[in-house]
Amino acid sequence: MPLTTTGELVTRARAARTAVAAFNIVTLEHLEAVVTGAESVRAPVVLQVSENAVRFRGGRVLPLARAAATAAGQAAVPVALHLDHVRGDALLRQAADAGFSSVMYDASHLPYEENLAATRAAVDRAHAQGLWIEAELGEIGGKDGTPPRDAHAPGARTDPAEARAFVEHSGVDALAVAVGSVHAMTTRTASLDHDLLGRLGTALDVPLVLHGSSGVPDEELRAAVAGGIAKVNVGTALNQALTGAIRQYLDAHPDAVDARAYLDAGRGAMARTVERILTGVGLTPA
Template sequence: MPLVTTGELTARAAAARSAVAAFNVVTLEHVEAVVTGAEAARSPVVLQISENAVRYRHGRLLPLARAAVAAAEAAAVPVALHLDHVRSDTLLHQAPEAGFGSVMYDASRLPYAQNVAATRAAADWAHAHGLWIEAELGEVGGKDGEPPLGAHAPGARTDPAEARAFVAASGVDALAVAVGSVHAMTTRTAALDHALLREVFGTVAVPLVLHGSSGLPDDQLSAAVAGGIAKVNVGTALNVAMTGAIREFLAAHPEAVDSRHYLTVGREAMTRTVTDLIGVIARPAP
């Protein structure tokens, strides 16, 4: 079916007090696993390509983006394409022609005033080119191999009053919040500050997004949706599933050299993870 937009899916989820699942993809196997898993769950989904993934692909956005568009158009469920954690304006400006309907512009490491200014400029450009735009306030640690911020470190949590002012000043359509999740976690042992999340939800007028969700167990994800999260980003959980399945296969078949054999089991493992997580994330809050 035709591509839909992240904004449309997020707004629909927010109205239902549910959330849309958004999965970061790096390879064609990721793309296929996300679409197949969403079809099994009979749920819309967002395919996300990050600036890091583009860097891995030799700085070329179009090969993976075109594969994602083709997979989305052949899907039996609505699929959106989102450009994630963009810091480069050059990459931002490639988004519309590459098929993206949305972008997350990441100036979160800048001081507040500079974050607002950079994000405002990105939002003005995005809106002029038909893009829905997400930004981040507070810092979800653990990205690019960096250690997570301590709970009381400056910027480690989103301040509700600052969030309200940031959204008004920047003009963004959604806000990623720092409420205790951490990027790149390989164990599901994180816990959120749910009281803070509820406070931010009651203060900010745009949908809220949760990054670093791979480290959260099911009950924390469900509570996050109940607390106001409308879009949940997942990345590392797919890589954990894929790598674990491939390791197990190669240990049992040391003679294997045909990449299709071990990539098949890796893709199937990611597909199961997608279906399971959508079952938690897309469930309406009680």
């Protein structure tokens, strides 16, 4: 089916009081697994390519973006493309031409006023290209291999009044909020602040996004979606599935040299993970 947009999927999900899942992809196997898993449970999804993934691919965004757009166009469910955690203006300028309908501009590491100014400038550039844009306020942590800050430390979480002013003055279309999740968690033990999430939902008139969802148990994710989260980002869970399946295959077949065999195992494990998340959190059509 034709490639759709992130804004359309998030808007529909929010109106239905549910969320759309957005999966970070690094390889062709990642994107094939996400589409396969989504098709098996008939759920719309977003394929996300992060600035780190672009850097891993030699700084070239087009090869993976073109592959993702092709896979999305052939999918039996709605699929959108999103450029994730962008900090560089050069990459932001490439987003629309590369086929992305949306971008997450990340200046959350900067002090508030600098974050606001950088995000406002990014919003102007993105909207001029017809892009839907997401930003982040608060400290979700755990990116780029750095030790994550305690998600419940004072000042780490998103303040509702500050968030309202940030959204108003930046013009963003969605906001990633810090409510207790952390990027790159390999255990599903995160505890979310649902009271804060409720206050953020009341304070803001844009969709809310949850980053670091791989470390959040299903019941916490379901409560977060019920509390107003409209986009759920997942990345580490796929990498865990891929690495675990490949390791298991090579342990059982120490003489294996054909990459197709162990990549197939990894791709299948990722597809099952996509299915589990979509059904476990209730992100599939009724």
